[in-house]
Amino acid sequence: MASKSKKYAQVDAARCVACGACTHACPRGAISVVHGRFAYADPDSCVGCGLCGKACPVGCITPVERVHKTEQASASALSLQNTPLNIKTTQRQRACVRTGSKKPWYQYLWIWAIVYFSLGFFNILFAWLGMLDFLLPLIFAIAGGNKWFCNNMCGRGQLFTVLGAKLRLSRNKTTPHAVSSRWFRSGFLVFFLTMFGNMVFQTYLVAADKRTLRQVVTLFWTFRVPWKWAYSPELLPKTLSWVVQFSYGFYSLMLTSTLIGLVVMALFKPRSWCTFCPMGTMTQGICRLKSREDDKVF
Numbered sequence: 001m002a003s004k005s006k007k008y009a010q011v012d013a014a015r016c017v018a019c020g021a022c023t024h025a026c027p028r029g030a031i032s033v034v035h036g037r038f039a040y041a042d043p044d045s046c047v048g049c050g051l052c053g054k055a056c057p058v059g060c061i062t063p064v065e066r067v068h069k070t071e072q073a074s075a076s077a078l079s080l081q082n083t084p085l086n087i088k089t090t091q092r093q094r095a096c097v098r099t100g101s102k103k104p105w106y107q108y109l110w111i112w113a114i115v116y117f118s119l120g121f122f123n124i125l126f127a128w129l130g131m132l133d134f135l136l137p138l139i140f141a142i143a144g145g146n147k148w149f150c151n152n153m154c155g156r157g158q159l160f161t162v163l164g165a166k167l168r169l170s171r172n173k174t175t176p177h178a179v180s181s182r183w184f185r186s187g188f189l190v191f192f193l194t195m196f197g198n199m200v201f202q203t204y205l206v207a208a209d210k211r212t213l214r215q216v217v218t219l220f221w222t223f224r225v226p227w228k229w230a231y232s233p234e235l236l237p238k239t240l241s242w243v244v245q246f247s248y249g250f251y252s253l254m255l256t257s258t259l260i261g262l263v264v265m266a267l268f269k270p271r272s273w274c275t276f277c278p279m280g281t282m283t284q285g286i287c288r289l290k291s292r293e294d295d296k297v298f
Helices: 021-025 051-055 069-081 112-124 125-146 148-152 154-164 181-207 238-267 278-297
Strands: 005-012 031-034 037-041 059-064 216-219 223-226
Touching: 005 037, 021 031, 021 154, 051 059, 069 125, 112 125, 112 154, 112 238, 125 148, 125 238, 125 278, 148 278, 154 216, 154 238, 181 238, 181 278, 216 238
Parallel strands: none
Antiparallel strands: 005 059, 031 037, 216 223
């Protein structure tokens, strides 16, 4: 058992994006994401190893000096009360301590991310499977008030960790504050939703027979790459061409966001994409709203 150092991890809740990278880095299970809003390190369990801080893409985890236990508890409570969310319960969601047992199946979903893009490369209709990455996070956030999917089941986030951390393809530099700021995250979310709406509109035009099917994958919402080999007109009747058009549009969106994630992974920390991921921003916002509603009830 590791001995405690003179310091323990403290999270700046106002800057935390609740990506969950720190929870997987902690060997003691001392840090957890509180109701999808921000991470919290339990001072009594933290041994001050600093691994969570190294994994944090935002750089919002810093080591602080330990004080007397009573003073430490008071300081922790005060820190939580000073957060924008006024969280009173923090130790209820402590992560399970790693015991050396096999990893749960959902920590291997980075393989699914590779399989998904491979399937879409050969048959664009498989792009519809990517809707799971859109619907499930929202279901978890709305129904459960948490970011459990983002923290544990995001295949692309896991892929960035494997490539960036394990294979050391990342410079491991803290993501610039401008990128992880609330203004940038909100702006990118609006831009992303606008592009998604445009994709749906293009699908409608094909369904209404006002435009022909375009068998192209659009990268970075600008560059059109021919992708005709991924679909044969014999597979579906012409009346269902909109299904194919949506597939091309959605695959373009998924591939573009993954390429952006790979770029920021290489330039900064492995999970830097999580700092401004539209789904992460949206689900964290939902969790914050649900938390305020719960506080009013209780």
